[in-house]
Amino acid sequence: MALRRLGEALSSIPPLQSALLLLLSLLAAIHLAKLLLRPRRLEPPGPFPWPLIGNAAQLGSAPHLTFARLARTYGDVFQLRLGSRPVVVLNGERAIRGALVRQGAAFAGRPRFPSFQLVSGGRSLAFGGYSELWKLQRRLAHSTVRAFSTGSPAPRRLLEQHLLGEARALVALLVRGSAGGAFRDPSRSLVVAVANVMSALCFGRRYSHGDAEFLRLVGRNEQFGRTLNRDFYGFVRGKFLQRRGRLRPGAAPRDMLDAFISLQQEQPRLPLEHVPATVTDIFGASQDTLSTALQWLIIFLIRYPKVQVKMQEEVDRIVGRDRLPCAEDQPHLPYVMAFLYESMRFSSFVPVTIPHATTVDTSIMGYLIPKDTVIFINQWSVNHDPEKWSNPEDFDPTRFLDENGFINKDLTSNVMIFSLGKRRCIGEELSKMQLFLFTSILVHQCNFIANPNEDSKMDFTYGLTIKPNALTINFQMKLGKMPSLPLTFQSISSLTTKRLVYEHNGILKCIS
Structure with missing residues (x-):
């Protein structure tokens, strides 16, 4: 029946x-x-994948949190399927360091996503595949960034002066916008300020905060990843084409673009078109991550007012009121540095790196990983590991200070925000220097007041970086007039006449 x-x-x-x-x-x-x-037996475990869609529907709006939750069930190495594509997710320092450091070359690839091939005309350092050409491109890029940031004294002073001038302009803009007790969203001003520092380094000039073309390119940095391969790459390539014919052989590079063109002439194995692609990567990645980090830093200052006061007291005690903080103050401002490291750890504003791919058949923690497997690196899991950090969900800068009040360098090295291994961010030291100077100058000059009509919950939008949702803040100038710059931009122009030369070991050096 x-x-x-x-x-x-x-x-x-x-x-x-x-x-x-x-x-x-x-x-x-x-x-x-x-x-x-x-x-x-030898494959990583993982949740059941549904036909056609795999596990895509399970990731939600915060994949890094989903990955950490799944790791509690399946372990630090597990497998998902996005559609029909297998993806291995690595959580925790042991798995991540084991892959990216101990087997760096095996995990240094990039997936062959069509979107990756479009970025910067397929010549991107950040999204490009692992090859001999890529290694040459990275070596030249790393030496150039180091030369203009933390290498020789002259370019380092030039960077500092660019940043001091931009920080002064930023403070004036934020305070003026808060006149009469007004509350304002600082995010666009932070984006333009950071982009201006990178513009000065890369192209030798800054732009007005009201410049229409510049605002169109960088003023909405949450769209940077979507416009990278069109508008911004075209902007950089235009400057490259202008410079290429004008730069005389042997002339002293004025900025990173000049330096890259000169290096390419010394190293013709790197195709000329890789120059604008590399500069696009450096500019784009820096302005996106740094402006996002500064947004989080300011939110933490209003969310934790006692921390704000303690930072201001330390900066005033060390720097005084007659000058602005400078790079030489960094070793003497341990609480400011502790605040920066705790902000990076707590926010984990780069929670998951750009996807990696295996370049050979390999294994990790006993599991076989075939060649060309997509690898997700969950940095958030390291920064919030309860076995590594006491009360990881509490915001506490003092965790990075030892019993004598100095920075615990062993602990700061555990913060994972710039990745590891072959794909480690080449601008890490440059980024930390900029964050220190922007933050120390802001707390030296301003009081940050939260809007009482807004919820102080730290909600965010997930993307290449975790961006905090907009909050409006009142910026009040502290008592006293803002000190003048130690040097004017005109007086440091002579620093640019130093010549950067390429050594055979791939290092740029500054000579008189």
Whole structure:
């Protein structure tokens, strides 16, 4: 009787729908059979993937939190499927360091996503595949960034003066916008300020905060990843084409773009078109991550007013009121540095790195990982590991200070925000220097007041970086007039006449 009713029910379904139902049932059965019959002993475990979509629907709006939750069930190495593509997720310092440091070359690839091939005309350092050409491109880029930031004294002073001038302009803009007790969203001003520092380094000039072209390119940095391969790359390439014909052989580079063109002439194995692509990467990645970090730093200052006061007291005690903080003050401002490291740890504003891919068949923690497997690196899991950090969900800068009040350098090295290994961010030291100077100058000059009509919850939007949702803040100038710059931009122009030369070991040096 039951079989007859089932037959009658099936006979009432139109032939086309019956065929589709049969096909879907067959696909599901084949998919399940593959999962059950294939050898799984050496594959990473993971949640059941649904036909066609895999585990994509499980990731939610905060994948880094989903990854950490799944790691509690399946371990620090587990496997997902996004559509039909297998993806291995690494959590925790042991798994991540084991892959990126101990097997750096094996995990240094990038997935062959079509979108990655479009970035900067397929010549991107950040998104490009691991190859001999890529290693040369990275070596030249790293030496150039180091030369203009933390290398020789002259370019380092030049960077500092660019940043001091931009920080002064930023303070004036924020305070002016808060006149009459007004509350304002500082995010766009922070984006333009950081972009101006990078513009000065890369192209030798800054832009007005009201410049229409510059604002169109960088004023909405949450869209940077979507416009990188069009508008911004075109902007940089235009400057490159202007410079290429004008730069005389042997002339002293005035900025990073000049330096890259000169290096390419010394190293013709790097195609000329890789120069604008590399500068685009350096500019774009820096302005996006740094402006996001500064937004988090300011939110922490209003969220934790006692921390704000303690930072201001330390800066006033060390720097005084007759000058602005400078790079030489950094060793004497341990609480400011502790605040920066705790902000990076707590926010983990780069929670998951750009996806990696394996370049060979390899293994990690006993699991076999085939060549060309997509790898997700969950940095957030390291920064919030309860076995590494006491009360990781509490914001506490003092965790980075030792019993004598000095920075605990062993502990700061545990913060994972700039990745590790072959793909470690080449601008890490440059970024830390900029964050220190911007933050110390802001707390030296301003009081930050939260809007009492807004919820202080730290909600965010997930992307390449975690961006805090907009909050309005009142910026009040502290007592006293803002000190003048130690040097004017005109007086440091002579620093740019120093010549950067390429050494055979791939290092840029500054000579008189």
